[in-house]
Amino acid sequence: MSTSDAPRPPSGPVPAPHVQPPTTDSPLDPAAALSLRNLSKSFGDKLAVGSVNLDIPSGSFYGIVGPNGAGKTTMLSMATGLLRPDLGRVSVHGVDVWREPDAAKRQLGVLPDGLRLFDRLTGAQLIAYAGELRGLDRETVRARTHDLLAALGLADAADTLVVDYSAGMTKKVALASALVHAPRVIVLDEPFESVDPVSAAGIRDLLTDFVASGGTVVVSSHVMDLVQRMCSHVAVIARGVLLASGTVEAVRAGESLEDRFVELVGGRQATEGLSWLRSS
Amino acid sequence: MVAVLLRLKVTLILNGFRRSVWQTIGFVLAALYALSVVVMVAAASVGLSFLPDDEARAWQVVCGSLVVLGWWLLPLLAYGLDATLDPRRFQQYAIPRRELLIGLALAGLAGVPGIATLLSGLATGLTWWDAPLALLGALVGAVLGVAVCAVGSRMLAAVVAPLLDWRRFREVAVVVVVVPIIMLAPLLGQVLDDVSGVDDWLPGVADVLAWTPLGAPWSIAGDIAGGSWLLALARIALTLATLALMLLVWGAALARTLERPPSRGPVAQAHGYGWFDRLPATGAGAIAARCLTYWQRDPRYAGSIAFVPFIPVPFIVFGGLEGNESLLWLGPIIAYIMGFAISADLAYDYTAFWLHVVSGVRGAADRAGRVIALLVVALPLVTLLAVGGVWAVGDWGTLPAVLGASLGVLLVSAGASSVLSATYLYPVQKPGEGLFAQPQGGTTAILIGQTLGIVVVAVLSAPTLVVFAVSLATGATWAAILTAVVGLVSGAVALVVGIRKGGAVIDRRGPDLLQRMAAWS
Incomplete structure (x- = not known):
């Protein structure tokens, strides 16, 4: 795929969305970067994710949006090999994540949310550790670590222990560890949470470049505005169920993504009841 | 507010049972174990009543002091602080400090160790079953002694808390705190071996301890039984003064913890890739x-x-x-x-x-x-x-x-x-x-x-x-x-x-x- 016809958010030409969204019975799509079929998980008797079918096209910048507790993290953890699904299948570029984990994991870069890092390592050590675990040789690891630290503005903090990093720096060093082995698909769970606007812009540019060069990025977020500006595609998920998916244009159907989202998820809550809260 | 904090603690314990069966089993085992300790203390106390009054008093003072010392130090060294009621979690609620202190101290007692200590303390009164006034003194002493346990352990925790936030301190704490104590144990055994008989040193040690906050509350009953009313009053005064002082220090430490953001100490650096x-x-x-x-x-x-x-x-x-x-x-x-x-x-x-x-x-x-x-x-x-x-x-x-x-x-x-x-x-x-x-x-x-x-x-x-x-x-x-x-x-x-x-x-x-x-x- 050449750079010129790659999807460019927000207004560039985007590949036509699946006219028919995949169903539980359709086979995994080997052409898709990520293909999810009937993916389900419950914790005890609480359904976290219920039968999600989704194809994430190769070369897309895919946003997963949903309210807190909608099942975004559960879904992405299952798609990246961190959480075993109760039911269903996932493939990365046609490789089944749970049947051929090694081949699938090589193509995936993952930034999970809410999991710790080996934070007694310095920033440079952590990125190098991730690279060596992925089987890269020493020269490559060192060169890429250096580049990543510079690109993410962490060069000055390379020798500082990650435990002493700010929340935003921690996100950035985790992102660097997810990128060091040059994956084809990057899955990021809430990558912009607690990241300052300047760093967020930097991360966004980096991801946009990655997509422009043919890679696929999947981000979860509950900041609609950001997803509308940044992503080519979006999926809306609430209470563990996929409500809508497709290109951002198609899903928002002329409204702002935020309004459309609120509509899909169940309408605005009435807030007239709290008369005592009014200060005058 | 005190009642609210107590109820919170009980709710936390009960919710723990819902989390896992093992926690319930652990609690039941701990409760049974504690019950057996209380029964043993009661039996020992009855046994002490057959000794002369001053010997019985000496035993109570020394054992009571050890219990207080355990309450003060063990949470810091072995068991860890009971984080369920970390004062910092109450930071954003406007709770008057005095009520927060009393509530936290009582909540610290609500649990197997606290209740077992209180019951054991009260059981020491059995030693004085034939002397009603001394029995009364024992009950007062037990309540005061348990208060010293609870307030003292919370105070020490609050005083040490800022140091614990400092990562580097935690890293050297093993060496500074734990190691000397481990070394002390065998040496202590040696010392005890050298002393020919317990009776020789016990009264002397008890007399010293009875004038410290550790032993004072446990001496009250014995003093009354021996007819030394003035001494008993002095021990009560000493204990009350200790409690007041500890509450003051604790309050000040708490204020410092709550008003200052935690500092993490100097930022650690390590050059290059090391290993x-x-x-x-x-x-x-x-x-x-x-x-x-x-x-x-x-x-x-x-x-x-x-x-x-x-x-x-x-x-x-x-x-x-x-x-x-x-x-x-x-x-x-x-x-x-x-x-x-x-x-x-x-x-x-x-x-x-x-x-x-x-x-x-x-x-x-x-x-x-x-x-x-x-x-x-x-x-x-x-x-x-x-x-x-x-x-x-x-x-x-x-x-x-x-x-x-x-x-x-x-x-x-x-x-x-x-x-x-x-x-x-x-x-x-x-x-x-x-x-x-x-x-x-x-x-x-x-x-x-x-x-x-x-x-x-x-x-x-x-x-x-x-x-x-x-x-x-x-x-x-x-x-x-x-x-x-x-x-x-x-x-x-x-x-x-x-x-x-x-x-x-x-x-x-x-x-x-x-x-x-x-x-x-």
Whole structure:
């Protein structure tokens, strides 16, 4: 795929969305970067994710949006090999994540949310550790670590222990560890949470470049505005169920993504009841 | 507000039962154990009533003082602070400080240890069943004494709290606090042995303690029974003054904690890649480098072996140096402890383990890396102590046997740990929590895990240890060489099998292990 016809958010030409969204019975799509079929998980008797079918096209910048507790993290953890699904299948570029984990994991870069890092390592050590675990040789690891630290503005903090990093720096060093082995698909769970606007812009540019060069990025977020500006595609998920998916244009159907989202998820809550809260 | 805090504490305990059956079982066991202690105290108190009044008083003062000291120090050293009611969590509510203090102190008592201490304290009144006024004094003393326990432990915790936030302090705390106490224990035993009879020193010690906050409340009843009303009043006054002072200090410390944001101390730096430069860039090499960095920087690792250099102390105290053949067993014992130090290695990673899962690194490489790091630390230490033991005994002919047995046990223990840490996961202190935090619901699990480990290592090391014992008994050269051969061969086999088996478990269940750890609160 050449750079010129790659999807460019927000207004560039985007590949036509699946006219028919995949169903539980359709086979995994080997052409898709990520293909999810009937993916389900419950914790005890609480359904976290219920039968999600989704194809994430190769070369897309895919946003997963949903309210807190909608099942975004559960879904992405299952798609990246961190959480075993109760039911269903996932493939990365046609490789089944749970049947051929090694081949699938090589193509995936993952930034999970809410999991710790080996934070007694310095920033440079952590990125190098991730690279060596992925089987890269020493020269490559060192060169890429250096580049990543510079690109993410962490060069000055390379020798500082990650435990002493700010929340935003921690996100950035985790992102660097997810990128060091040059994956084809990057899955990021809430990558912009607690990241300052300047760093967020930097991360966004980096991801946009990655997509422009043919890679696929999947981000979860509950900041609609950001997803509308940044992503080519979006999926809306609430209470563990996929409500809508497709290109951002198609899903928002002329409204702002935020309004459309609120509509899909169940309408605005009435807030007239709290008369005592009014200060005058 | 006091009632609200108490209700909160009870609700937290009850919700703990809903979380897991094991927590309920642990609670019931603890309650039964505590009940038996109360019954024993009651029985002992009745027994004391047959002694002369001043002897009974001396016993009560000394035992009471020990209980108070335990309340003050044990949370800091062993059990960790009960974080369920961390004052910082009440920061954003406008609770008057006085009510917060009283509420937290009472909530600290609501629980098995607090109730057991109060009941035991009240049971000491049985000593004075034939003297109603002294009995009354005992009840007053018990209430005051338990108050000293509760307020004192909370005060110390609050005073130490800012230091605990300072990471570097936590890292040296092991050495500064724990080690001297471990050294003290055998010496104390020696001192007690030297004193010919308890009766000689008990009254003297009791008289001193009775004038300290530790012993004063427990002396009131005895003073009244002896007719010294003024003395009894003085002890009450001393106790009340102590309580007031502790509340003041606690209040001030709490104010400081609540009003100042926690400071993390100086930012730590480390230049270059450290161990990553010294080990090969393979999965196992990288994991070994990471583990070695953690052995250096994470106090939990240092804490797990901090007492190793002091294991020889009781051997030397009780057996002397020259010709003390028990010193030859030091090597194998320390080898076992060192090998077992990685039995919770996976749990130490906590959810950071996701990086291994997501990289698809081989389970065997994960196991091998951790073992390599351990051996880098343990081989010199075990060899040193084994050779030191032989040197002290002065019988160099035993060296091959001692070295062989020590290294054999070390390898077996490391191999067993490699399987255990993947199959038997239990909550440990989380990264950065330091030494004073208590993992929730972990104590029973740790005991089971360690028992399991001892049994497995003992069975697998049995051939080595039998030949070792024969070699020490006969002094024969063939037996010494046989020990070395059996030790090294059986150790190597156990290690390879352990790494393979443990690795297979990680390959098969890596994501499930990660989710188990993520579910720990």
